[in-house]
Amino acid sequence: MRISLFTDTFPPQVNGVSLTLERLVHHLEHRRIPHLVLAPETEEQDLFSSNILRFSSFPFFLYPECRIALPNYFSIRNHLQQFKPDLIHVATPFNMGLIGRYYGKKYHIPMVASYHTHFDRYLDYYRLNFTSHLIWHYMRWFHEPCIRIFAPSQDTKSDLMNQGFSHIGIWSRGVDCNLFHPNKKSGKLREKYQIREPFILLYVGRMAPEKDLDVLLEAVKKLPGHLSKLIHWVFVGEGPLLEEMRGKKTDHMTFTGYLNGEPLAEVYASADLFVFPSSTETFGNVVLEAAASGLPAIGVRSGGVKEIIRHGETGLLCKPRDSDYLAQAIEQLLSDPAQLQTMGKAARRYALNQSWENIFDRLLAEYEQAIYSRQTISV
Numbered sequence: 560m561r562i563s564l565f566t567d568t569f570p571p572q573v574n575g576v577s578l579t580l581e582r583l584v585h586h587l588e589h590r591r592i593p594h595l596v597l598a599p600e601t602e603e604q605d606l607f608s609s610n611i612l613r614f615s616s617f618p619f620f621l622y623p624e625c626r627i628a629l630p631n632y633f634s635i636r637n638h639l640q641q642f643k644p645d646l647i648h649v650a651t652p653f654n655m656g657l658i659g660r661y662y663g664k665k666y667h668i669p670m671v672a673s674y675h676t677h678f679d680r681y682l683d684y685y686r687l688n689f690t691s692h693l694i695w696h697y698m699r700w701f702h703e704p705c706i707r708i709f710a711p712s713q714d715t716k717s718d719l720m721n722q723g724f725s726h727i728g729i730w731s732r733g734v735d736c737n738l739f740h741p742n743k744k745s746g747k748l749r750e751k752y753q754i755r756e757p758f759i760l761l762y763v764g765r766m767a768p769e770k771d772l773d774v775l776l777e778a779v780k781k782l783p784g785h786l787s788k789l790i791h792w793v794f795v796g797e798g799p800l801l802e803e804m805r806g807k808k809t810d811h812m813t814f815t816g817y818l819n820g821e822p823l824a825e826v827y828a829s830a831d832l833f834v835f836p837s838s839t840e841t842f843g844n845v846v847l848e849a850a851a852s853g854l855p856a857i858g859v860r861s862g863g864v865k866e867i868i869r870h871g872e873t874g875l876l877c878k879p880r881d882s883d884y885l886a887q888a889i890e891q892l893l894s895d896p897a898q899l900q901t902m903g904k905a906a907r908r909y910a911l912n913q914s915w916e917n918i919f920d921r922l923l924a925e926y927e928q929a930i931y932s933r934q935t936i937s938v
Contacts, residue, residue, distance in 0.1 A: 560930055562587060562594040563644035565659030567616070567628055567651040569598035573797075573817060574765070575844045576675045579732060580650055586919040595642045597635060597655055599628040612638060619653070628654045636662065644668060645930050650675070652701045664704050669929050672702050673709040673730060674719060677862070680839040684768035695722050706929040709922070711842035712863030730922050733915030734847045738820070741853030741907060743828035748793070752813045756791040758893055761830035761854070763823070763845045764837065766798030771836040771859075776807065777882035778836075778889065786890060787811065795826060827852035831899060832892060838879035840864050851910035855902035857888045873906040 564584070568577040580596075587594045599616030612635070616628040635658055647663040647670045649656040656672075663670040679695060682688040702708050702724060709730035710716040716727050748754065764770050779792065792812045794804065805814050818826060827833075833849035833856040842863035849856050850867065856874035858864040868874040875892065877884040892899055 560645045563647045564596045565649045565655045567653040567655045630658050670705045671707040672705040681769045712866050715841045732842050733913045733918045734851045736851045739824050739848045739851035743824045748829040754791045758790045759830040760832050761793050763795040766796050766801040769839045774882050775836045778885035781886040850906035853903040853907040
């Protein structure tokens with residue numbers, strides 16, 4: 560089969576969606592499946608690749624890491640007519656996705672879509688919640704021609720079904736358990752940032768309002784004084800709130816900026832507890848990376864995160880946007896180091912069963928089924 564992937568976010572842009580799609584492309588290469596990626600142009604992009612077409616773009620105001628492309632339809636049409644895709648995968652509902660949707664409908668090519676981001680939940684954080692019904696109306700229209708819509712978690716699938724979507728499948732996420740490994744623990748993190756406190760608590764993710772970082776900062780203030788002195792907080796990531804967060808920095812906080820690869824793996828493995836307050840996640844890749852690193856996690860009972868953290872076994876789940884619950888959970892786990900260790904081992908065992916290869920192969924089987932079902936309908 561020949562696959563065309565339309566997306567408004569792709570490396571070197573850094574976010575969960577782009578990195579997942581990059582892994583998908585690597586898997587297509589691994590399985591020797593012909594593919595063509597149509598994505599935005601960025602200043603930092605790699606040198607020209609024969610199977611990646613880039614188009615000028617500008618940042619999306621709600622999510623600057625996701626760009627709005629300005630595609631040339633006639634150029635795209637010419638490339639697609641030469642490539643002759645059997646299936647179109649639209650990964651984002653913006654301009655690139657719209658072009659893919661239009662082309663697929665015009666030339667009767669089967670289409671699938673993947674749903675990655677709860678943009679409607681972001682609206683509350685940017686005082687735009689009055690547009691929620693318009694967004695859902697648009698999303699239903701956008702996905703209507705798709706044979707299959709892939710959600711990353713059961714919770715997201717339920718949300719989509721409640722909004723009137725159908726033909727929803729699960730395309731989960733995996734983790735590289737060789738990269739993210741407890742053995743990556745080292746003293747480099749403590750040495751580099753002169754960390755003396757016994758416990759290192761870690762947050763990894765975008766520094767943005769929709770990640771509920773205000774709740775985390777409130778929880779930090781509510782921790783007992785004697786416990787606060789034993790904790791050093793490490794925040795990994797970039798985003799619109801980074802400078803504001805740095806302005807609130809205390810002696811017990813470190814902001815590393817963006818990390819990936821081995822440096823990120825070392826940070827995960829060198830921490831004692833992962834704390835992730837976001838209630839807007841469709842999945843929660845960073846929580847799974849922490850688990851692979853043998854790091855227990857505290858998250859919230861919302862979105863895909865609640866399907867990764869097994870309450871009382873690999874970590875704790877709290878009420879969304881409740882700093883009291885979050886502070887109590889932190890205090891509970893840090894008061895029992897033996898439980899922390901047991902949970903970390905259980906988290907690692909869970910992550911070992913989340914293979915990227917198996918997940919992508921299941922997606923390829925869904926691709927084949929979508930192509931077959933359209934051919935059957937045509938006959």
